[in-house]
Amino acid sequence: MELLQLQHFGQTLRLEGSLAGWQQLYWGEHLVSQLTATENQQSQSTHAFELTSKPEQATVPDNENIAQTDNIIKCQLVTELTWQPFVIKYELFIDGVSVAQGSRNSKDIEKQIPVKTVKEEKKFSIVGLASLGFKLLKSAKIIKVVLAGASLAAYSWFFSFQFALSLLACLVFHEYGHIKAMQYFGMKTKGVYLIPFVGGLAVSDEKINTRWQDVVISIMGPTFGLLLSIACVLLYWITDNIFFAGLATFNSLLNLFNLLPILPLDGGHILKSISFSMNSKLGLLACIAGATAGVFVSYSLGLVLLGFLLLIGSLEIVSEWRTRHQSHLLPLDRYGQIFSSVWYLMTVAGLVAIIFYFAKSGDQLLALPLQILGA
Template sequence: MELLNIECLGKRLRLEGSIAGWQQLYWDNQLVSQKSASATDQAFHIHSFELTRQTSIATETENTSANVSVTPLPVRLEIDVNWQPFQLDYCLLIDDESITQGQRTVKDIERQTPEIAVVKNQKISVVGLASLGFKLLKSAKVVKVLFAGASVAAYSWLFSFQFALALIGCLVFHEYGHIRAMKHFGMKTKGIYLIPFVGGLALSDERINTRWQDVYISIMGPTFGLILSIICVGLYWITGNVFFAGLAAFNALLNLFNLLPILPLDGGHILKSISFSMNSLIGLIACILGAAIGVFISYSLGLALLGFLLLIGSVEIIFEWRGRHQSHLLPLDRYGQIFSTIWYLLTVAGLVGIIWYFAGSGDEMLAIPLQILGS
């Protein structure tokens, strides 16, 4: 990830690095210093290199001429970095004279636009090809309208027109939570796309820089879904209209499904960000236990396809865990790990509570979400 980008002698001095310990320093996009990954996890580093400075010396002889003198110009960048919580202190010295110094925190990393974009190795898959096809179409605004219309038609065919509109409203509110989270970090958004039989997508062309951004953006969708279900519960208590009760229960079921620890669902991103931020084997153990419990529950409920997807997604996370330090994403600190876990569990508990509450009302329709979970 890009840790620092400052001016040095009229050109950009850029420091790239990772939590694994390696650092590379570039001046005018030319590598001038590098540090390999160190098992000692040393926080303080000194990058030293030399630039050349040309000076002209006039001499008075029979014919006036000028001699060019080339002198080395020593440059030193002192870096003191702490990863969890992230804080980087730096001092730039040229010819042993301090030129600039400062400090960077997680807020600076969140809002930066790296000079060199991170290139991801894309795996060829059906999902990847479908995603590529969608990216080719998403630039046209008419696609939003077409997808929305197709979604209404598809859900009307399965249920009813009224329920289809209500379901679309729930999906839009969920995706709006993601949009608000992106805007919180100053990211430009592309809007919401509704995909028939899939759900919705909130898109942005800008990339995230920290695990906290990944957690926050991912969990805000289900959180908004929980808020909508709570509002529907309140409307049901006020009006007594069973429509609001059904909307609260089914919306809770949709958002609960989205919190399953399966990539690319929101729950998968949350689990990955939390576990990948742990420096010990605790992160790997958490992944394995979470995957085992999730697969057991899925198969116990008769959701074989869901259990299979959960197994594949969790195994992928487990295999990727060894390379977590090479990620460009800044990890969560201990407080962020605990806070994110509690937020996730409380959201799940709230959604399950709403489903359980209406299942005990005696109405057969309101018991369907719990029956799905327990079938």
């Protein structure tokens, strides 16, 4: 991940590093210094390198009092890095003279635009394939209308027109949660696309830089979904209209499935960000213990399908844990890991509670979501 960007001599001095300990320093596209994980065991690191320049083409500013008659420019970047919470202090020396110093935290990383675009390996998925196709057509607003109409027709075929329309409103509200989170981080959004039998997509062209951004953007959709289900429960208590009860329980089911730890679902992004931020085997064991407890609770409550999918998704995330150092995303600190875990568990608990509440009403339709989870 990119830890630092400095502009000097008409080029960008870029420091990259990982939790594993290695660091690489680039001047433009040229690697000028690197430290392996074995060499970089301390929080303070020093990168020393030299640049060559003809006297008449020297680009060093006069006010920096640096001799411009030599062909060799000696540079040194000294950094002090703390991962949790993330803070990097730096000072740049040119021919022994300090020309830049300062510090950066996680907020600075969130706002930065990476000089080098990171190309992540994409796994095949229907949602990912659909997202790629719709990104190619996102400039045409008519596409949104066509997809919304197709989704409405598809859901009306299974349910009533009124319930299908309400279900689409739930999907849009869920995706609006993602949109609000993206806007909170200053990201430009392209709107919401509804996909028949799949759900919806909140589209943005901008990339995230931290695990915290990934967690907040991912979990805000299910959180908005939970709030909407609670609102429907309140409307049901006030009006005694079973329509609101059905909307509350089916909306809870949709958002609960979205929180499964399976990529590219929101739950997969959330739990992957939490587990990949744990830089020790103790953290991995805590992640495994949490997943085991989740599976046990699911089976104890009779939620067989939920427990099975939770098990499969957790095993996938744990198996990929060793690749966490290859990510360009800044990891969560300890507070972020705990807060994200509690937020995730409370959202899941709230959705399950609504499903259980209406399943006990005796209505066959309202009991259907619980029957699906227990299949």
